Amino acid sequence: MKCFSRTVVSVLLPCVLSGLVFPSVSLAKYDPTKDYQEIPAIVKQFPAPSLIELGTPAFDKDKTDFTSQQEMEKFINDLSKTSGTLRVKQIGLSQQGKSISLLVFSGSQTASPEVLLKNGKPTVLIIALQHGNEPAPGEAALAYAKSLAEGKEGDVLTRVNVLIMPRANPDGAESFSRDLANGINLNRDHLLLSTPESRAIAQVFIQYQPDVVLDSHEYSVAGRWVEKFGAVQRYDAMLQQATTNNLPARLTKMMDKPFREGIVSTFETNGLSHSWYYTTDKLDKQDKTLSMGGIEADTLRNIAGLRNSVSFLLENRGVGLGKAHFARRVYTQFLAMQTMVKVSAKNSADLLNNGQEIRHDIATQAGQGAIVVKGEMTPEKRTISMIDAKTADGIKVNADWRSALSIMPVITRTRPYAYLLAPTEKKAVQNLQALGIEVYQIVQPQKVKVQQYTLADRNESTKKDVTGSIGQKGNQMIQVTTRIDDRELDLSAGYYYIPLNQPLANLAIAALEPETQSSFVANGIISLPKVKTEKKKAKTKAKTQATNAEVALPVLPLYRLTERADISLVLVE
Known part of the structure; x- marks a missing residue:
């Protein structure tokens, strides 16, 4: 099976989203009395940009x-009426029934993914407001859309297509709440796709196959930073590309240059300070370790990388400040969006060529080499700049630092040719299809040599990220330990076959290898049998002694095919 081209894949969602019922959490409107108040000497260090007219509703x-x-x-509807390059699509509804809009800019004057995939131009996707209490990126997305619609961005649309999702979390934005209406953190749901918002975003990826992705956020300025360091954050922007297991080296290289290099240059030219993205534990007030953005395959940044897109997270200085420095915050994001599109336009041929080669390389690696199932960040030391919260003096902090730029393997395995799922695992198949992964079904019974996952242990646990917590809801999981055993498997008709000779192979690996907290096994999407042991007493002629004998351990309904096999298959529609 070969599937290296940029083709449109239609996927039937495993449930009718409008019919789902989600438990709600308590939501509150924006309350300016809760904003952190910087002292005047700090305020002066962040002047508004001069000679810039953003012209969006928040600046009325x-x-x-x-x-x-x-x-x-x-x-956005007013923009679309006056622009020949903009088409507005509703790509889904939020849990509370609000529209999730996608702005499609194309020189061919169409929003059709079929047309855009064949027009010889790479596609840039900009997503804002995954977290509803981070308004500056959403406003910047509107400002940049306005500039594009009014023809102020030069000839970029002759060389790229631009997609803008200004509000990925409409319910959270309306209530000024970080998480979705049901309490789930949208930016940790891009592998599991448990919400209509994450599924809408996944459909954009499947249909348009963006070559470049910018995920725009704001980060906390005071709070735990003042508690731990007596200081507030000073960087206008923090940046980090996709950093997760099994990313192609060619993709990582392109993210570093020309993209990261281009954004950093823009910030420095415009007098904006910048850093690698980092954060710290929200729960442990004594822990001063700084961590870069996580390496789990759950965030939009990392999942976009596993979809073979150049992918970046950009966080500006903003959470907790209300409307303080708002023009500067919006302008920081606007410049990053503008730069991502300009760099994409300048390197459009390389983007398309590299993307084609990356997808080809991934598909041809099936059954070869090793994969990293689970990894850890690398501990380092790093000095960062902060601002004393009481005096406004600049301070240097020499901190323990966990780097996501170098991942230390914890669990490695051989890369299989394919995974096999038992016929009972229809839910997992539906989720794989919702991610855009091709799944086949076996039509003729046969025996094959496989590796089985023997379940050695399981424990109820809670998902955590580098801050120590994820969202208000949806954090329960089962941490499993497995052992890989060789066996012969009687494949009956109806078994599912997930080949790794497809461009989304690394995304399939992230979903199916059981040991990570975002895996389908850990989150109950793949059936999980229980571990049982019992004690037996054995007697010998010499003496009686108690021995522990382990009953045969249960096996996951998931297998690895490590050798080529001639199997009759049909694509699951």
Whole structure:
């Protein structure tokens, strides 16, 4: 099976999203009385940009809060009426029934993914407001859309297509809450796809296959930083590309240059300070370790990388500040969006060629070499700059640092040719298809040599990220330990076959290898049998002694095919 081309894949979602019922959590509106108040000497260090007119709803005269859903929809609809390059699509509904909009900019004046995939141009996807209490990226997305619609971005649309999702979490944005309406952190749901919002984003990836992705956020300025260091954060922007297991080296190289290099240059030219992205534990007030963004395959940044896109997270200085420095925050994001598109336009031929070669290379690696199932960040030391919260003096912090740029393997395995799922695992198959992964079904019974996952241990656990917590809800999981055993398997008709000679092979690996906290096994998408042991007493002629004998351990309904096999298959539609 070969599938290296940029083709449109239609996927039937495993459930009708509009019919789902999600438990709600308590939501509150934006309350300016809860904003952190910087001392005047700190405020002076972040002047507003000069000679810039952003022209979006949050900058209307006398407006004290942020752009509402209604204001945003009117703004983008007005843009579409006057622009020949913009088409607006509703790609889904939030849990509370709000529209999730996608702005499609194309010189061919169409929003059709079939047309865009064949117009010889790479596609850039900009996503904002995954977290509803981070308004600056959403406003920057509107400002950049306005600039594109008004023809102020030069000839970029002759060389690239641009997709903008200004509000990925409409419910959270409307209530000024970080998480989705049901309490799940959207930016940890891009592998499991448990919410309509994450599924809408996945459909954009499947249909348009973006070559470049920018995920825009804001980061906390005070709070735990003041508690731990007596200081506030000072960097205008923090940047990090995709950093997860099994990313192609060619992709990582391209993310570093020209993309990261281009964004950093833009910031420095415009007098904006910048750093690698980092954060610290929210729960442990004594832990001063700084960690880069995580290496789990759950965030948009990392999942986009596993989809073979150049992928970046950009966080500007903003959470907790309300509307303080808002123009500077929005302008920081605007410049990054503008730069990502310009760099993509300048390197459009390389983007397309490299993307084609990366997808080809991944597909041809099936059954060869090794994969990293689980890894850890590398401990280092790093000095960062902060601002004393009481004096406004600059301070240097020499901190323990966990780097995501170098991942230390913890569990490695051979790369299989394919995975096999038992006929009972229809839910897992539906989730794989929702990710855009091709799944086949076996039509003729036969015996094959496989590796089985013998379940050695399982424990109820809680998912955590580098901050110590993820979202209000959806954090329960089962941590498993498995042993790989060789065996012959009687394949009956109906078994599912997930080949790794497809471009999304590394995404399939992230979903199916059981040991990570985001895997389908850990999250109950693949059936999980229980571990049972019993004690038996044995007698010998010499003496009686107690011995522990382990009953045959249960096996996961998931297998690895490590040798080529001639199997009759049909694509699961």
